Amino acid sequence: MEKISQSVVKKDHAPKVSGRSIYVSDYPSEGVLCGKLLHAKVARAKVLGVEVPELPEGYFYVDAKDVPGDNNVNIVLDDTPVYCRETVEYIGEPIAMICGPDPKVVEQLRDACKVNYEELEPVLDLRAAQEKFFDYNFGHGDVEKAFAEADKVYEEEFETGYQEQAYLETQGMMAEPEEGGRMFVHGSAQCAYYIHGAVMRALGCGPTGVHILQDVTGGGFGGKEAFPSILGCQVAVAAHKCKKPVRCVFDRREDMEYTSKRHPSLCRYKVAVKDGKVTAMDIDVKFNAGAYSTLSAVVLQRGIIAAPGIYNVPNIRVHGWAVKTNTSPCGAYRGFGAPQTFFAVEMMMDHIARDLGVDSLAFKEAHLVKQGDTTSTCGKYHFPVPIPAMIEEIDKACDYRKKRAEYAKPQTGRYRRGIGMSMYFHGAGFTGSGERDLIKAVAKLRKYKDGTVEVLASNGEIGQGLRTTFPKIVAHELNLPLDKVYYNHPDTARVPDSGPTVASRSLMVVGELLRRAAIKLREQWVDGEEQEVEERFKEPDFLIPFYIDKFEGDAYPTYAWSVNAIELEIDTYTGVAKVLGAYGSFDVGTPIDYNIVMGQMEGGFLQGIGYASIEKMDYDAKGRIRNNSFSDYLIPTTKDVPNLKCMLHVEKYPNGPYGAKGAGELPLVGAPGAYLEAVEQALGGVTLNHAPFTAEDTLAVITKEAI
């Protein structure tokens, strides 16, 4: 193992495990007003008025009329209001905030508010929804010709459901007016500068009128990419009106019901096969964006770029659309649109293989992309594709091929076994030219007189280890002990904008800037002096420029790769699936800290297995999400997949620090494909088309097919 990969104790380990870390809800309450949101109770309605009870002194009612700047939250588009406009568009939409010193009184006042609605017909069903927020088309080759010449054409539909991030700490933000009129906003978040831009706009002030601090954050998984911008604006507007600090922390039910989740999807695949090979794919990807567009544009982009999987298909046509429904806006969640389409394409390939009478693994292997091949967007796989070697690693770890053949034989008895495999990539970093055109990351190092070095960047520690791995890189280059280099939670008043904490980009992109900055500092180092160095993002030379209007070029500079296998046993009396083993080979380039990366891989893989199996969330006929607690929305425990084996396969990326590339999202993405393929096999070769696939779904198939 390389020195940089050797594990260290995480810098935030001791305060976190000893309970000394200060989260946003831990700041003392003296002088701080508690804010609670008045949420819409109907999915779509005109708000005729709100009858607000008489407020005791020191209590405030805050709504859109109190927004000093623009009542639109800046995310990708600006359609999300800070507080609702004339209508509410989903159950839970914030209408107003009640603020006051006593949380119980605030809650009573909030509950006493009577909202008069003129109800309108909501659109809830993804199939029925037609109002497009985003509509993309791309492709290459001659799809029509390929279909005309095909031996056989396959058509199938695949559906996936919501997934809740289920971070330990719920959403929470706090705003404090400072002397001189500056607004200080801090809380649980991933992207301090996103909030900075959003709050500036809501308050109608310049860049120095606000500053944002990321507090210690109890997990994000994407759920704190955009949502804190909305909540940040709400508390900032409230603090502006009340002229006092205002804190709003969601309770768990509020958080599960009303904050962003993974987009439910409906994918239609039409595939042409000639001489046993896939010659064309015509793909329609439809995502349920919810009531406002928030991050749906970028989630959809990543989803459709991955839609043909990691297979070399000469003719491709992809249509992607994100539609509006009157449900909670969906947003970022680890994998960001790709888990949906990778699930669909992996199942599609599996089903075609079965129809052709060949094994799914052999069929997939025959179509694998390799270095130098064209990507779905006519970019290039510039670096080696290690999938064949990773398949062998998995085969060795679990005897995949043998078991796959064994379980394909007819099975009898109560318990039946199956094993399945999926293979996929995760595009490392922002999609397209985002790094070059939008983010333009800047990172700095400040060396103090005593020889300690501070990392100045805006990426948030959300459990993925940045407070440890950034300093590790810098200490390595400066040849300093790790305790001489530190990275605090970012405050936009004192750190440059190195971009958001998203897209598995922080370590690969910002880590590399820091490595270069450290080299620069090493060259200029003068003992006893305060020094500062800066590095700016530079697009790698090898990239084929990406054009988002055409979806053409390199969508990603490089890819993290993975192969997953899941072996399970189904109880045909109850439908319950017992995971006998989950095996993942992950190529995230050089691990900058082995334990941190393995923690990411294991946690993400388990999250993916939850997404595939038990994590079911749905809304009722009125558009209300009913399973809004941890007893109704179950996530897997360590007891559910005791045999979880993760392995690293290192294919270095020359432009990442020491060869590192994106890691965080990769492990979640492929689980549904492997899991469902295993369920199909255990049930004797049925065809399944949706995830999660629950015990109830399984028993329904067993009953219907008389298995």
Place this chain on the structure above:
Amino acid sequence: MVNGYTAASLQEALEIRAAHDVVPYAGGTDLMVENRQGVEYLFLNKVPELRKITVDDEYVRIGAAVTFTEALADPNVPQLMKEAVSRIAAPAIRNAGTFGGNLGNGSAKADSVLIEFVADAKLRLVSKKGERIVDVDKFYLGRKKLDLASDELIAEVLLPKKGLAQYSYEKVGGRNALAISRVSFAGVFATENGKITNVAAAFGAVADTVLRYKDIEATLIGKTVDEAKAMKKDYLGAYAERMVLTRGRVSAEYRKNVCMNLLNDFLTKFGI
């Protein structure tokens, strides 16, 4: 602030129970989550009389404040009960959760209560005025509906010592730990001189209370296993007809399917 009374003896607990409007609190694993406002608790976890497991000629007597972990360690507690209790939630919950609390919460999903139903257990209820012994199915009337007077406390679960050796137990939870039962099943079987003497089947988490149909069971009592086997189709049919299940976290149809599969498996296991 939590308001409440801590009793050091059963006598003291009963005095408080009679004098005040209190919620009996043993392990608190349900009550802490409920976090009811404006109520007073009677803390029972330090009442020695409620913390014992004793054995007499007929029963294993499990005190209401005995924790699941304690029961798991006790050699007198029947294996069937241990199997059910060992799958409750997770170690921390089992360390605090109690038999009395599992009953008092009044849920048909309570894992220890299912065993009490299938085993024809009795409960000893006490008050300042005296005590009474009731059958568990006469006590447990429906969701949150218990035959417990406002001055009474659950003192003991009286679990028959004999007849629980041949059993089936199944818990279907949403996951392998920290999971509320979605369907639970317990069956107890016994024969004497080649004739069936007991074929009890209880279904948990599928309706407002634990379900058991003694009249259907009675049709197999006194029959040989072979005779019972010949009657099996009608027997299962009788269950299928009677079992009207509610939907919950899973559909009624799923619950029924699972119940019938597990009942069938139970009968098959004992040759029927």
